[in-house]
Amino acid sequence: xxxxxxxxxxxxxxxxxxxxxxxxxxxxxxxxxxxxxxxxxxxxxxxxxxxxxxxxxxxxxxxxxxxxxxxxxxxxxxxxxxxxxxxxxxxxxxxxxxxxxxxxxxxxxxxxxxxxxxxxxxxxxxxxxxxxxxxxxxxxxxxxxxxxxxxxxxxxxxxxxxxxxxxxxxxxxxxxxxxxxxxxxxxxxxxxxxxxxxxxxxxxxxxxxxxxxxxxxxxxxxxxxxxxxxxxxxxxxxxxxxxxxxxxx
Ligand code: FES
Numbered sequence: 001x002x003x004x005x006x007x008x009x010x011x012x013x014x015x016x017x018x019x020x021x022x023x024x025x026x027x028x029x030x031x032x033x034x035x036x037x038x039x040x041x042x043x044x045x046x047x048x049x050x051x052x053x054x055x056x057x058x059x060x061x062x063x064x065x066x067x068x069x070x071x072x073x074x075x076x077x078x079x080x081x082x083x084x085x086x087x088x089x090x091x092x093x094x095x096x097x098x099x100x101x102x103x104x105x106x107x108x109x110x111x112x113x114x115x116x117x118x119x120x121x122x123x124x125x126x127x128x129x130x131x132x133x134x135x136x137x138x139x140x141x142x143x144x145x146x147x148x149x150x151x152x153x154x155x156x157x158x159x160x161x162x163x164x165x166x167x168x169x170x171x172x173x174x175x176x177x178x179x180x181x182x183x184x185x186x187x188x189x190x191x192x193x194x195x196x197x198x199x200x201x202x203x204x205x206x207x208x209x210x211x212x213x214x215x216x217x218x219x220x221x222x223x224x225x226x227x228x229x230x231x232x233x234x235x236x237x238x239x240x241x242x243x244x245x246x247x248x249x
Pocket of ligand 1: 211212213214215216217218219220221222223234235236237
């Protein structure tokens with residue numbers, strides 16, 4: 001991890017209040033692995049914002065971030081124009097472990113938990129692993145990156161209200177995804193709870209980054225007990241990725 005300046009070279013609105021930014025930086029683009037995040041400084045806030053890495057291009061030396069414009073800090077970040085430089089710490093956190101013997105894996109994302117799975121899906125495909133994706137959103141206007149995921153593997157979109165794709169929750173379509181060796185997921189805790197219960201006994205990895213607050217160990221918003229109840233883990237320091245069964249959700 002290093003403190004770096006990252007230049008905003010592109011900015012797009014992908015869906016309702018969902019912003020994609022492409023940032024240029026040599027060090028972070030050469031070191032980032034799927035599941036890690038950046039700590040981004042916005043001018044009016046003392047604490048940095050933790051934002052997950054959605055993509056990394058080592059040749060072009062770019063990192064893509066996707067975030068929801070839902071608070072003062074992220075609204076301010078979204079307002080920065082192309083050409084601005086961001087003060088960033090990164091890459092940070094424990095990323096996803098790649099199962100060396102896996103032939104097919106299932107990726108399950110919910111809402112703003114979807115972005116880190118894109119970089120993961122690309123990395124898995126480069127290793128010759130078949131990827132199947134289930135992406136859940138509240139409603140049609142929240143859906144993003146369907147085409148991008150579809151290029152990497154069979155992708156099912158689920159919306160809670162049925163306004164796009166399948167109707168319901170990600171757990172409702174799992175019977176249709178076929179056979180896979182392990183699963184990777186990122187999304188709200190309630191979704192991860194339902195998913196790990198439904199897939200009980202399956203090997204999996206979950207990223208709990210949606211639960212992060214300050215991202216630096218200062219606010220205790222991210223503390224979870226370990227499964228055995230004997231200690232606790234901080235998502236920002238010990239995660240954001242954990243093996244299924246490591247922490248109690
Ligand atoms: Fe604040 Fe972990 S996010 S302590």
